[in-house]
Amino acid sequence: MLAEHYDALIVGSGEAGKYLAWHLGKSGKRVAVVERKLIGGSCPNTNCLPSKNEIWSAEVAHIVRHSEAFGSITGPVRIDMARVLARKREMVDGLVATHLDLFRQSGVALIMGHARFKAPRTVEVTLNAGGTATISGDQMFINVGTHATIPDVPGLAAAKPMTHVEILELGRLPGHLVVLGGGYVALEMAQAYRRFGAEVTILERGSQILSREDADIAEELTGLLRAEGVAIRLNTKVTRVAGRSGDRVTVETDDGVIEATDILVAAGRTPNTGGIGLELAGVRLDERGYIAVNDRLETDAAGTWAMGESAGSPEFTHAAFDDFRIIRDNLAGGNRSKVDRLIPSCLFTDPQLGRVGLSENEAKAQNIPVRVARHPVKGILRARTMSETRGFMKVLIGKDDCILGFAMLGPDASEIIATVQTAMLAEMRYQVLRDAIFAHPTMAEALGPLLSKV
Numbered sequence: 001m002l003a004e005h006y007d008a009l010i011v012g013s014g015e016a017g018k019y020l021a022w023h024l025g026k027s028g029k030r031v032a033v034v035e036r037k038l039i040g041g042s043c044p045n046t047n048c049l050p051s052k053n054e055i056w057s058a059e060v061a062h063i064v065r066h067s068e069a070f071g072s073i074t075g076p077v078r079i080d081m082a083r084v085l086a087r088k089r090e091m092v093d094g095l096v097a098t099h100l101d102l103f104r105q106s107g108v109a110l111i112m113g114h115a116r117f118k119a120p121r122t123v124e125v126t127l128n129a130g131g132t133a134t135i136s137g138d139q140m141f142i143n144v145g146t147h148a149t150i151p152d153v154p155g156l157a158a159a160k161p162m163t164h165v166e167i168l169e170l171g172r173l174p175g176h177l178v179v180l181g182g183g184y185v186a187l188e189m190a191q192a193y194r195r196f197g198a199e200v201t202i203l204e205r206g207s208q209i210l211s212r213e214d215a216d217i218a219e220e221l222t223g224l225l226r227a228e229g230v231a232i233r234l235n236t237k238v239t240r241v242a243g244r245s246g247d248r249v250t251v252e253t254d255d256g257v258i259e260a261t262d263i264l265v266a267a268g269r270t271p272n273t274g275g276i277g278l279e280l281a282g283v284r285l286d287e288r289g290y291i292a293v294n295d296r297l298e299t300d301a302a303g304t305w306a307m308g309e310s311a312g313s314p315e316f317t318h319a320a321f322d323d324f325r326i327i328r329d330n331l332a333g334g335n336r337s338k339v340d341r342l343i344p345s346c347l348f349t350d351p352q353l354g355r356v357g358l359s360e361n362e363a364k365a366q367n368i369p370v371r372v373a374r375h376p377v378k379g380i381l382r383a384r385t386m387s388e389t390r391g392f393m394k395v396l397i398g399k400d401d402c403i404l405g406f407a408m409l410g411p412d413a414s415e416i417i418a419t420v421q422t423a424m425l426a427e428m429r430y431q432v433l434r435d436a437i438f439a440h441p442t443m444a445e446a447l448g449p450l451l452s453k454v
């Protein structure tokens with residue numbers, strides 16, 4: 001058995017893990033990263049980028065189907081799911097090649113295999129190429145991520161449902177796709193597959209999709225998705241599943257039975273921390289199975305940090321990237337904390353939902369007095385030029401005239417939130433943004449009329 005010791009041992013090559021590895025490697029440290037499968041983590045391989053790639057294919061399909069309204073007359077439209085899949089795979093292959101280059105340039109040892117913790121700052125790796133290796137480090141950083149939770153519903157696991165991983169490798173169109181869950185992954189995939197041509201039914205246990213979102217936003221998006229033909233059943237509990245996804249499945253709920261061909265489960269995440277011996281490394285888990293860390297992402301074990309989703313950080317790549325920056329800066333003597341970070345989020349449905357800062361629900365729950373203003377997308381001239389007039393903007397203003405929160409359901413929402421986020425970071429009074437001269441006609445221009453309503 002191979003045994004090697006490094007200055008830094010990183011388990012998992014996700015967003016924070018890989019950036020930390022490249023940074024430490026380039027600064028002359030001996031660094032090893034142990035990765036079982038996904039070079040560069042989930043974002044480029046199975047999550048953000050592949051999903052946005054296929055969502056873009058679905059948007060093209062949608063535009064082509066509606067092109068007559070814009071004056072482009074085409075023939076009958078056919079969707080080639082094999083090509084959709086091939087385009088995604090080409091992108092992922094390119095991203096993996098880029099990652100391998102970056103690993104090579106940084107001098108970091110990328111060890112492909114499954115890690116189990118054996119002692120403080122020490123793992124035993126079952127190598128993908130065969131054999132085992134014991135790898136230890138003066139410092140250890142854990143970035144093992146999460147996986148899709150399969151709810152404990154009779155017959156569900158036996159039906160071999162898809163998660164985001166399998167649906168993004170499908171290459172065929174389901175006849176009728178049932179989606180369990182009403183969060184980001186569920187909604188993005190549901191709309192995309194509807195646009196590719198599948199019948200799609202979303203089953204959501206709660207009284208609205210996007211359970212943490214304000215009701216006005218959830219209702220507007222529900223209406224938009226239903227108008228595209230996505231069936232959404234709220235307050236619906238799945239009680240039993242029979243059959244096999246990919247063939248025929250019967251989904252029993254407390255509100256009737258659905259016959260479908262495929263099931264996608266998008267009902268939350270489970271940390272990849274079970275059964276890998278973290279206790280032998282002195283690393284404590286919280287009651288939900290996430291690695292317990294302090295504000296500086298330090299675990300209970302000496303010289304051991306955790307980052308990304310497995311450390312309970314918000315489930316976004318940009319949050320994981322900031323975890324890397326916290327650890328990098330603190331290793332250099334800084335004192336950065338993960339508390340009070342302003343972390344935006346984007347739902348890549350069409351139209352997109354962008355949000356930054358407090359929601360109205362959160363302001364209410366925290367007893368923070370706010371003034372709220374709304375502006376409809378149909379009032380934005382740029383939106384009129386594109387015939388994309390669905391949705392609205394909403395802003396929350398605090399006592400000191402600073403912006404406390406912003407949400408937008410509308411075209412380019414994922415870009416517009418950056419403008420508002422910048423104003424929030426600068427602690428700018430909202431009047432400055434209101435009176436700014438934005439280019440015409442743009443979506444950002446609507447921040448003026450929105451903020452004039454405060």
Ligand SMILES: Cc1cc2nc3c(=O)[nH]c(=O)nc-3n(C[C@H](O)[C@H](O)[C@H](O)COP(=O)(O)OP(=O)(O)OC[C@H]3O[C@@H](n4cnc5c(N)ncnc54)[C@H](O)[C@@H]3O)c2cc1C
Pocket residue numbers: 011012013014015016017034035036037038039040041042043046047048049051052113114115116143144145146164185272276307308309310314315316317318319320348
């Ligand atoms: C479908 C989908 C779409 C998403 N879209 C977005 C988006 O648009 N924008 C956004 O910001 N976020 C998005 N996310 C969330 C985002 O992908 C994650 O928050 C982000 O990738 C950070 O993950 P991480 O670094 O914590 O873990 P990961 O990237 O999953 O990294 C963990 C790594 O550890 C490896 N590993 C685990 N256990 C072991 C072990 N025992 N031994 C060796 N290796 C191991 C895994 O193989 C993996 O490569 C999406 C998520 C999903 C599911």
